Amino acid sequence: xxxxxxxAAPKKSPRKWGRELERYALVIAWVLLIxxxxxxxxxxxxTWSTFSSIIFGSQAVLLILTLALIIPLTAGxxxxxxxxxxxxxxxxxxxxxxxxxxxxxxxFLLCMGMxxxxxxxxxxxILFFRIxxxxxxxxxxxxxxxxxxxVSGSQTLTGVSNTLIEWVIVxxxxxIPLAFYYAIILAAIIWYVFEYTSIxxxxxxxxxxxxxxxxxxxxVTRVRAGSLVASAMLASFAGIIxxxxxxxxxxxxxxxxxLPAFAAAFLGATAIFPGRFNPIGSVIAVFxxxxxxxxxxxxxxxxxxxxxxNGGALIVAVSASQLVRGREEQGIA
Numbered sequence: 001x002x003x004x005x006x007x008a009a010p011k012k013s014p015r016k017w018g019r020e021l022e023r024y025a026l027v028i029a030w031v032l033l034i035x036x037x038x039x040x041x042x043x044x045x046x047t048w049s050t051f052s053s054i055i056f057g058s059q060a061v062l063l064i065l066t067l068a069l070i071i072p073l074t075a076g077x078x079x080x081x082x083x084x085x086x087x088x089x090x091x092x093x094x095x096x097x098x099x100x101x102x103x104x105x106x107x108f109l110l111c112m113g114m115x116x117x118x119x120x121x122x123x124x125x126i127l128f129f130r131i132x133x134x135x136x137x138x139x140x141x142x143x144x145x146x147x148x149x150x151v152s153g154s155q156t157l158t159g160v161s162n163t164l165i166e167w168v169i170v171x172x173x174x175x176i177p178l179a180f181y182y183a184i185i186l187a188a189i190i191w192y193v194f195e196y197t198s199i200x201x202x203x204x205x206x207x208x209x210x211x212x213x214x215x216x217x218x219x220v221t222r223v224r225a226g227s228l229v230a231s232a233m234l235a236s237f238a239g240i241i242x243x244x245x246x247x248x249x250x251x252x253x254x255x256x257x258x259l260p261a262f263a264a265a266f267l268g269a270t271a272i273f274p275g276r277f278n279p280i281g282s283v284i285a286v287f288x289x290x291x292x293x294x295x296x297x298x299x300x301x302x303x304x305x306x307x308x309x310n311g312g313a314l315i316v317a318v319s320a321s322q323l324v325r326g327r328e329e330q331g332i333a
Contacts, residue, residue, distance in 0.1 A: 019274075026271035026281065030288040037295035044298045052175040055290050060168075060179035061086070061242045063286045065257050066264040067183070067190055068234035070277040073265060074194070075227040076207040077126065077133040082235040082261065084144035085118055087254030089239025091148050091157065094249040098159030108240060115236030118144070119229030126228065127221050133228075148251045158248035168244030179241050186234075187279040194278060203227060204276070260310045264289055267317035289313055 021028075038046040065082055072079045089111040096102040096110060118140065125136045169177040194200035205213040206223045214220050238257075243249055267288065268281030293306050 022270075022274050023272055026267065026284050026288060030284060030291060033288065033291050033295065037291070037298065041295065041298045045295055048175065050294070052172075053177075054294050055287060056180050057169070057172075057177045058245075059286055059290050060177070060183040061238050061245060062257055062260055062264070062290075063183040063283060064186060064238040064241060065235060065261040066268070066282045066286055067187055067279055068231045068238065069261055069265045070268070070279065070282055071190070071203070071234070072133070072224075072227040072231045073277045074203045074207050075224050076210065077224055077228060078137060079122070079228060079231045079235075080134060080137040080258070081118065081122065081141040081144060082231060082238075083254050083256075083258035084141040084148070085115055085232050085235035086239040086242060086257060087249070087251065088144050088148050089114060089236040090243040090246075090249035090254065091152055091239075091251065093240055093243040094157035094160055095151060097161055097164075098157060098248065104161055104164055111236050111240055112233055115233040116229060119232030120225075122232065123225035123228045127225060145255075152249070152251045154251055156248060156250045160243050160247050160249075164240075164244040165247055168241055179245060182241065184283070186237075187283050190279040199226075259307070259314065260286075260289055263310045263314035263317060267313055267320075270317060270320045285317075 034046075044050070065086060068082050069079060092111050092114060093107050096107040097104060102110075122133075122136055122140055125131055126133050168179045171178050173181065194203070202213070202218050202223050205216065205218055206220050210220050213223075239254070242254065246253075264282055264285040265277060268279075268283070268285035269275065269277045271281035271284055272278055273281065289310065293309055296305050296309070
């Protein structure tokens with residue numbers, strides 16, 4: 001399309017350029033972060049082994065958990081139980097496979113069934129009793145954590161089948177463990193569902209306005225219940241991947257994923273599709289956070305900085321995403 005007077009293509013207005021900059025600001029920040037650490041620690045940071053093994057290869061569990069979170073978040077619900085579900089899934093896998101000798105496929109099915117059950121329980125109490133999702137999932141997480149300590153005897157379990165370990169971290173493509181590709185494929189599937197299916201549109205409508213969605217003929221209860229079930233089942237899958245990564249299960253290790261997963265989910269909502277929780281933005285956000293923490297570790301900064309970095313990122317991300325979403329709802333963006 002050309003300008004009628006000059007025959008030239010129309011120029012983008014400053015406002016449109018601002019939108020484009022906003023969409024890719026996190027990508028730009030990630031690149032700048034890489035360049036910064038490449039300058040201050042070129043010998044240790046700027047190597048393919050650092051990116052393939054640490055930044056990309058070790059974050060599949062966090063990425064899958066972040067993807068699990070954005071589904072109910074899109075529908076307007078919070079799921080604080082995902083980290084506990086992840087830990088319970090890894091622990092069940094270790095008990096069934098390592099201690100009881102179950103085949104991997106049987107342990108997988110039971111772990112995914114556990115996720116399905118917890119998702120249904122969360123949905124029942126949230127939707128039937130109309131309790132806020134924060135309260136229900138926080139309570140569920142506490143109950144699950146107690147069950148984990150009970151069934152494990154508060155002990156770390158090891159001995160998960162080498163077959164799972166091989167297909168999660170030993171086998172590699174371009175020196176990157178296969179777990180990374182599982183997470184990326186999952187992100188691509190969720191992106192397709194969000195962007196090109198009626199399910200994704202319904203999730204978005206419900207999250208933006210439940211009463212409006214209800215009046216439009218959308219089954220709000222069904223959409224919210226489905227999002228909570230999907231979240232719990234993806235968290236269970238993350239637990240299976242975590243079991244394959246570590247070769248066992250620690251009754252407390254999964255809880256460390258909750259804060260960075262929420263930080264990545266909200267930070268991702270400021271990128272690509274600002275104001276919307278989206279899988280592409282979540283992928284970028286995960287690697288942005290991991291790049292920052294990895295770079296600081298190479299500089300010899302103490303590990304407590306990880307909590308400060310993730311906590312600060314969460315506050316900034318929530319603030320930014322709320323501002324963007326507020327502008328969209330007012331019809332400014």
